[in-house]
Amino acid sequence: MEESEESLIRRCQAGNTDAFGSLVKMYAGRAIGAAAVLLGGHDDAMDASQDAFVRAWRGMRGFRGTASFYTWYSSILRNVCLSRLRRRKEQQGEEGMAERLAASGDGDPSVLVERDEQSKRLWAAILRLPVHHREIIFMSHFQQMSYKQMAELLDVPIGTVMSRLHNARKALRKALAED
Amino acid sequence: MSCEEFEPMITGFLDGELTAEQRQRFQAHLEGCPSCKAQLAELRELKESLAMMKFKEPTDAELERYWSGIYNRLERGLGWILLSIGAIIVLCYGAFRLIEGVIKDPNVALVLKIGVVALVFGVVILFVSLLRERLAVRGVDRYSKEIER
Numbered sequence: 606m607e608e609s610e611e612s613l614i615r616r617c618q619a620g621n622t623d624a625f626g627s628l629v630k631m632y633a634g635r636a637i638g639a640a641a642v643l644l645g646g647h648d649d650a651m652d653a654s655q656d657a658f659v660r661a662w663r664g665m666r667g668f669r670g671t672a673s674f675y676t677w678y679s680s681i682l683r684n685v686c687l688s689r690l691r692r693r694k695e696q697q698g699e700e701g702m703a704e705r706l707a708a709s710g711d712g713d714p715s716v717l718v719e720r721d722e723q724s725k726r727l728w729a730a731i732l733r734l735p736v737h738h739r740e741i742i743f744m745s746h747f748q749q750m751s752y753k754q755m756a757e758l759l760d761v762p763i764g765t766v767m768s769r770l771h772n773a774r775k776a777l778r779k780a781l782a783e784d
Numbered sequence: 785m786s787c788e789e790f791e792p793m794i795t796g797f798l799d800g801e802l803t804a805e806q807r808q809r810f811q812a813h814l815e816g817c818p819s820c821k822a823q824l825a826e827l828r829e830l831k832e833s834l835a836m837m838k839f840k841e842p843t844d845a846e847l848e849r850y851w852s853g854i855y856n857r858l859e860r861g862l863g864w865i866l867l868s869i870g871a872i873i874v875l876c877y878g879a880f881r882l883i884e885g886v887i888k889d890p891n892v893a894l895v896l897k898i899g900v901v902a903l904v905f906g907v908v909i910l911f912v913s914l915l916r917e918r919l920a921v922r923g924v925d926r927y928s929k930e931i932e933r
Contacts, residue, residue: 622855629854630847637850638839655850659857724837745799746834752801763801764792771795778830 610674617665625665629658632675636682639747643686643739645732653689657682679748680758683740690736730780738773745770787817794824798831 608627616624636657641650661668661678668677731739744750744758755766793810796802802810814820842850886892886900 622858626851626855629851633847633850634839634841637842641839651850651853655854655857658854659861662854662858663861723833727833727837742834746831752796752799767796767801768792770799771792774795774827774830778826781830 611670614665614668614670614674617662618668622662625658625662628674632678635675635747636678639679639743640682640686642731642743642747643683643736644689649689653685654682657685660685676748676750683743683748683758687740726781726784727777730777730784733780734773734776737769738776741766741769741773742777787813787820790817790820791823794820794827798824798827 608624610628610631613624613628617628633654636654637647637650640654640657641647644650644653657678660681664681668674731742734742741755744755750758752763752766752770755770756763759766761769790810790813793802793806797807797810814824883900883904887897
């Protein structure tokens, strides 16, 4: 019988790395995909999501279980990705970042998303969006966060979340139409 | 309210995030606004496509490699913690013996002894101040909190 998440978390908090391994394997696919939405590339997404799991392990004793493990983990992941993006921006500037992504071919959709045409087109369009649009799409669609949760995390009113998400979706629709 | 002001509500309406009063006003506007109606249909389609987009699930072998990458980092992290603790103990002991030697040595000038004592107090004050700041920031760090579902 498969062990429940609560039980795995309790064992992790007691220092059991095998239980943590099971949690990691449960969410690895989602975590890599979500990180790739923000970072753009598969290799960076692998590395950042692993880094976030290491941080989650270190903070495991402080996890109270008021949110699901993945919700908690994904806010750590978001912070890891955003600080990597900040570092990249400092080192390469906005244009350098875009060029690097385009030249690396690292954003190849076949590595990350299922092979259907629609997923590939969407993926390519997401990668063309600026980071602030990708961030809100990441939170809404890949973390399934409510407006209230996003507003708390971003420290903005719910109305701002709604307009940011609306602008991001409009930008995504435009990017798809230009495809 | 102008059409532009209603526009973000399309997204809120789609996500079921409008208040009852907002929903009522938006639906009344929608009845007479073909532009908002068209946008609602387009964004609904986009939302459905995003929901259908699936990330590939890693194979068992990929998952094992992924996990062993994390495990190695955890192990290395423990190594670094032990190394740091050891280095701090050795350095503190060395510094203590050195300072003790200087203070107790009758041949060392009083000015130098006062300088060494001031140096030690300075380091302690800086350390305590930094520690206090870190603890205060930790208490209000909005990224470390759990968001309730």
